[in-house]
Amino acid sequence: MYENFKFDVIFRTEKARLGELTTPHGVIKTPAFIFCGTKASVKGISPQQLKELKSQIILSNTYHLFSYPGADYIKSRGGLHKFIGWDKPMFTDSGGFQIFSLGHGSVADEIKGRRSGISTLCKITEEGAIFRSYWDGSIQLLSPEKSIQTQKCLGADLIVAFDECTPFHSSKKYTELSMERSHRWEKRSLDEFIKLDNGDQAIYGIIQGGIYSDLRKRSAEFINSNNFFATAIGGTLGSTKEQMYEVVEMAVKDIDISRPIHLLGIGGISDIFRGVDLGIDTFDCVHPTRIARHGGALVKNKYRDSKVREHINLKRSEYANDDNPIELDCDCPTCCSFSRAYLHYLLKANELLALSAITIHNIRFMNRLMEEIRQGIFTSSLNEVKLRWC
């Protein structure tokens, strides 16, 4: 199993590590950031552009594609890579996060602006999760087997076991019962994966256990003891930044470090530095591309106008007369030709170009961040890199 996949740690300083994650669609240099192409498209950006911006890997959401256009349809188009015209590595999630988080109402904005109905989690049974589709209102079951079958049809290189994303407000008892069910689901996911395996995909197990160190430890040991290719840290990471770092630290402690480690749904700049320090290899988050569509441009320390935000909001009137690019030292096409004033104007005038132009900057920003982080690990100067970016 996993004969077409490989993970090599090529350099290490304390826990932070430089790696190469080999897939059938190429090698990902880690630490790496995975961009969200939620519905089989990074909003407003073509695969050609993603490559020009030096992006290594994108993800699509199984839940969305399961709802529409359907996994069989994408399989009949030759799989996700062929369908969207992207020949580099891809990642799909299990679909669980969206079902559970939409069910709990916490990321309803994910589908804002789409059809009027939003998804509802109807019931969690041992078999799987029953929910109402946001696309057509139909009642659907997503089980571990169904999730793996779906991800098999989609054909991403890296796929994920099906688990319950336990919300923060759960009791320790519920978190434990939920984790145990997730372990059973993940075992069934792995069994289904092995049954269907043809060498094209590798599967991540997910560590649950909420904010409880004993549960995180048990969950890590469970994942380590099963033949997953890699490990992802899932579930709630607490309610504050500090708690998040604590939870990630306790979760990472017992993970088998010969496997790649992914931190699900985290993409803040300082969060990434903390994650890298703790040994995380890959990150994904909708944040860089989502804030772009609301006028938010990611900027390094020296270009910020706020101590708390890692981006500037180009809708603000102070940018109307600012002839500088978003960042003077950025090499992205947006910074090479557009001023903050023009981007401000485009946002005010509701011009489509604003959305893709700022998204392009944020994508290149994240890729440059990861390039400098990798360089920083290699030259043992991660702290200096951090001072420039945080």
Add this chain to the structure above:
Amino acid sequence: MYENFKFDVIFRTEKARLGELTTPHGVIKTPAFIFCGTKASVKGISPQQLKELKSQIILSNTYHLFSYPGADYIKSRGGLHKFIGWDKPMFTDSGGFQIFSLGHGSVADEIKGRRSGISTLCKITEEGAIFRSYWDGSIQLLSPEKSIQTQKCLGADLIVAFDECTPFHSSKKYTELSMERSHRWEKRSLDEFIKLDNGDQAIYGIIQGGIYSDLRKRSAEFINSNNFFATAIGGTLGSTKEQMYEVVEMAVKDIDISRPIHLLGIGGISDIFRGVDLGIDTFDCVHPTRIARHGGALVKNKYRDSKVREHINLKRSEYANDDNPIELDCDCPTCCSFSRAYLHYLLKANELLALSAITIHNIRFMNRLMEEIRQGIFTSSLNEVKLRWC
């Protein structure tokens, strides 16, 4: 005057001609198509992309920019070229078309989806046109002098005299009175242009006269006898395709052919061939970029699914399983990587990428069309070119 501008006819077959229109921002090979960057942006497409698609020239609408963000603002940003990051030739219209056509309610969809109020033409006086701004509801006057001052601030290479765009339903008497007023306005435009001239811009006179050959003749003679750099054919061209060709033919007959000739607002494929046959050098139309945003992809003869439409509608379900690109022989980035099926899916899923991807195809399509038309003139094979494209 016009020392930085030049128009050379380098080859001619009957009336159709191959030309070079020199401006301070470079040479336009004619016949050429001018893309609409209505509000200082071709919707969803960057200047860098426009260049990669081999676009020669874009236009912006004085009316929109006059309303927001204002001509003085754009001047303070260094003019349109600098503001939008486009260093090739630019064209602005006089603002008249939008005021009059919005006033008559015929192109209200131009501002669909924008602020709720739409512009209203309040009154036409000898001084100019009084209207209510769609942007903020304020009462504004656009006069010949104001239009030229505004276009001066915007700084496009090619600008246009202010005229009344007489609607089709006007009587001959009204058309004549309106034409005579337009002539007075155009003379005032030219006077203001000369007063402000610094060599950076050249001005088009516009021929009015509606569908009446005697009026078109008088209007052509008026424009010829004044020192405009070039001539545009404006006003109504009738209510049918055949009438349009007749009106263009009668309008073009008396134009001074040593000057470049522009046909305002026409961009259908067969219309362009008819125009080129009659000696038209440049065309502009929002059609190629607008239909793209509704799923319409321009295609040559052999790829059509209709005898009447020059495009295919990718929203139609028949494209859901079509793995071909929009056109098999197109070299645009969209045709190089996306199938009709993927574009159909993106449209159905309301993904932004659909809009820019189809716009990219349509822009490259128009540029290839004009390249082949120029080649066809040079090799006296325009009819064969027409058979492939119409």
